[in-house]
Amino acid sequence: MAENKASKAAGEAQEPPKKEKTYKVTCGTFKARNEALQRAAEAKRAGVHVSLKICKTEYSLLYAEDMTKAEAEAARKAIEAKKVNAEVSEQ
Numbered sequence: 001m002a003e004n005k006a007s008k009a010a011g012e013a014q015e016p017p018k019k020e021k022t023y024k025v026t027c028g029t030f031k032a033r034n035e036a037l038q039r040a041a042e043a044k045r046a047g048v049h050v051s052l053k054i055c056k057t058e059y060s061l062l063y064a065e066d067m068t069k070a071e072a073e074a075a076r077k078a079i080e081a082k083k084v085n086a087e088v089s090e091q
Helices: 002-009 033-045 069-081
Strands: 023-030 051-054 059-067 087-090
Touching (some): 023 033, 023 069, 033 051, 033 059, 069 087
Antiparallel strands (some): 023 059, 051 059
16 A cells, blocks of 8 residues: 555556447448438337437448447347347447
8 A cells, every 4th residue: 555655656657447348239331311211210110219320421220329248239139139130339
């Protein structure tokens, strides 16, 4: 403990806290707006509520973000059980 105080007093740089990896679940990424809207409607009819995320040159159907790996995998399996394609990716 005395060493810890001494190192802080000496002005040594502390390591920043490690961030846990977060994941997002999407139901596809599309170049055409009409195709993205059509897939969003299909997902909604299947009972999967997605958000249409507009990126620079593409449209993405976002289901959820800021999830742990286990939560994202569970969400993906639940979505695929409703016969809608889903994928998990890191943020």
